[in-house]
Amino acid sequence: MSLRHPAGSGALLWFSQRVTGVVLVLLLAIHFALQHFLGTPSSGVLDYATVSARFANPLYVAFDLVFVVLALAHGLNGVWMVTEDFFHKPWQRLVIWSTLATVGVVLLALAVVTVVPLAGQA
Secondary structure (H helix, E strand, C coil): CCCCCCCCCCHHHHHHHHHHHHHHHHHCCCCCCCCHHCCCCCCCCCCHHHHHCCCHHHHHHHHHHHHHHHHHHHHHHHHHHHHHHHHHCCCHHHHHHHHHHHHHHHHHHHHHHHHHHHHHCC
16 A cells, blocks of 8 residues: 555655745735734734634634645645655555644644634624
């Protein structure tokens, strides 16, 4: 059993790593501008009330969820690409891939249960 993608060369993983990296840099710049410069309260302190008011807008929720999904995909893909270089036995790859998939699902679920309930509190 091989846990490589169908093309087998690693090109798709390499390309997706570059694309998600570029998109994440752009999303990080937007996130930083929104959180620290645009719409910051006059006190300069970003508090729970301000954040929950922002999450009343579905675009903020969508933005944060896309940010989390891309960050998880980028990070887990990077770890998988590194492990492919060092672990060659099918059972090792299966254990590592299963662990990464489980970690990804758990972290995504935590992000969703954190961000989505805030969307209804305005």
